[in-house]
Amino acid sequence: MVPSIAITNRSLHDQVANRVRDLIIDGSLEPGSRIDEAQLIEDLGVSRTPFREALRTLAAEGLVIVRPSKGSIVRKLTPEDVFSMLEVLGQLERLAGELVCVRASDEEIESLVTLHERMMSYYDDRDRMPYYKLNQEFHSRLTELSKNETLKEMQSNIQARLKHIRYIGSQKPGSWDGAVADHEEMVLALNDRDGERLGEAMASHLLKTWVRVKDSI
Amino acid sequence: MVPSIAITNRSLHDQVANRVRDLIIDGSLEPGSRIDEAQLIEDLGVSRTPFREALRTLAAEGLVIVRPSKGSIVRKLTPEDVFSMLEVLGQLERLAGELVCVRASDEEIESLVTLHERMMSYYDDRDRMPYYKLNQEFHSRLTELSKNETLKEMQSNIQARLKHIRYIGSQKPGSWDGAVADHEEMVLALNDRDGERLGEAMASHLLKTWVRVKDSI
DNA sequence: TACCTCAAGAGTGTATACAAAATACATGTA
DNA sequence: TACATGTATTTTGTATACACTCTTGAGGTA
Structure with missing residues (x-):
């Protein structure tokens, strides 16, 4: 209990x-x-x-x-491993984005927006670690709200595999601004419940993530 | 050795x-x-x-x-489990379809078409079991030829989870014709290396699979 | 009868002991 | 010196023994 x-x-x-x-x-x-x-x-x-x-x-x-x-x-990830994982993760989160716009309640969408805003305040302070953690949570939670258990499971698995290198990557300066811009776009789409736009934003965000992390491998 | x-x-x-x-x-x-x-x-x-x-x-x-x-x-799959798996599998194979059109060699595409033709001959004979096996192989092989290891791994995992109920389903009469029509469409797209069309065909095929299998759960 | 209580048995979780394999290393040989 | 060979040591794989937890059901009580 x-x-x-x-x-x-x-x-x-x-x-x-x-x-x-x-x-x-x-x-x-x-x-x-x-x-x-x-x-x-x-x-x-x-x-x-x-x-x-x-x-x-x-x-x-x-x-x-x-x-x-x-x-x-x-397991030591090769660059090919990481690329393939991000490609799949992008596709999974594309689906998550489409579904969340259809299946989540207004309150649930609102909670995602709140999460985003908390992230942004850490960004303003240039406080990387809590930003990194909330970022993971945003993606996890969004996937959860797609109300597809299998999707959630697969997304968690890939996220876990990549966690170490993204953890490393989050400690050194990178093109943080770009990631934030991606997230702003996501929230706009989310507020409009525009699934296609959100899905596209998620997928392209993860493809760009490849560019951001590939040097830390 | x-x-x-x-x-x-x-x-x-x-x-x-x-x-x-x-x-x-x-x-x-x-x-x-x-x-x-x-x-x-x-x-x-x-x-x-x-x-x-x-x-x-x-x-x-x-x-x-x-x-x-x-x-x-x-593990006993609930209808929700199966639906969520097919939804994800559809999205994964959509990606596989897109990638295979870009990354596979002419010979590799040809081998898929050959596989398809062998399936069709079993269909003509109404020989379910070998058709079922070749069907699994077609989807596996196509995913393999997308040259994304993670994608292959996730696809295999979901396929394994669903194998039992699809095995059951394959033993009793269903809307076999529809599945075959889907496959014909896939091969047309494959021959044209039209990734978008192939991806769409894969995804919609798996969504229709839901209709075909849901009663055997 | 319906409901507790608490053995007895069955089944599960963990530690350990032994067997088998791989590795490291010393010795001898060309 | 370079390489091969055989032996000691370490590490891994599997079986088994014991401890613990659940389940079952018999006996008692309201």
């Missing part, structure tokens, strides 16, 4: 998977590096069984590569 | 995951039913460790649901 109890009730497997996911995203585990099982189970204080189950989960999610009898490594 | 050796070299985990996947697709394991760990490890002749790792993989793929301390069940 109390959330914290629900969390501690989750299986060790899930907790381990989440912990390792975080280590990958923040770069504690470097892309391409071997995952030292002995070291990590020591750090996390669990035995090999739940740890290895967690690795299988992460492998299915595409964050880790398990090489039979040769250990696991953190 | 020899493929069969590579296969036997795969970890038990992978073999188990593949076996169970097949059992789910052909319906030996009924959707919604509990997965009897003891029974299955007996049948497959493995111990619990690799079996449970396989379950985690299948869970991440969305074929199985693991309920902590309460055992695993074969």
Whole structure:
């Protein structure tokens, strides 16, 4: 009933998977590096069984590569990987944009606009980290409001795979202005419930993201 | 070097995951039913460790649901699940259609057309099962030729999730003619390398698939 | 009868032990 | 020195044992 109890009730497997996911995203585990099982189970204080189950989960999610009898490594994305992910993510969010204009309530659309405005105030302050976090949330929430569970799931998965490099990218100066302009366009389309325009804005935003992140790979 | 050796070299985990996947697709394991760990490890002749790792993989793929301390069940798709999957699959294959027209070689396009013609000959004979298999292969191969690995991966995943109900659906009479007409349109667009038209045909084909399969759920 | 309570059994989660494979390294040879 | 070979060490894969949690159902109570 109390959330914290629900969390501690989750299986060790899930907790381990989440912990390792975080280590990958923040770069504690470097892309391409071997995952030292002995070291990590020591750090996390669990035995090999739940740890290895967690690795299988992460492998299915595409964050880790398990090489039979040769250990696991953190997946290192090639530029081609990243491009293909952004291309697909763009297409998924295009659909999300179209659907959200049809399926979301006025209140839900309003909540997205509010989110956008909070982002903009961080932009005005040039406060990158909270902007980065709200940006992720905006895309997640918009996809959620498309009311398509599968779409949400696929979008989350790709976002998770890209999180590390976008996290890196968000720390150094880039063409931030362009991204903000894209978002302004999205909100205009959203207010008009113009699905086609919003979808187009989402897709082209993610294609431009490629230009912004490709140098940090 | 020899493929069969590579296969036997795969970890038990992978073999188990593949076996169970097949059992789910052909319906030996009924959707919604509990997965009897003891029974299955007996049948497959493995111990619990690799079996449970396989379950985690299948869970991440969305074929199985693991309920902590309460055992695993074969995921049973609701009509909403299926609709959302077809909506996303349609959008993914729309992209595949657009890309294949740009990125595939003449030979590759030709191979798709050949595949289509083989399908048609099974259609003429009203031979459902081989038609069904070639149909899956056509969509898989077309997506593969879009030369986007992520797109291929996501398409395969959704296709796997839907495989069981489409397998069921393929066994009973339906509006087969409509599906064939859709495919004829795809091949016309493909021959013209008209990406937009092909993409549109793919997407609308999968939306119509919803109408065809929704009663078998 | 309807509803608790609390064993007993079954099933699930985790740790550990052992087996098999890969890697690292030392030794010998050309 | 460069390379091959065999052995020690480390790491990975799998089986099993034990602990814990759920489910079931018998017995008791209102």
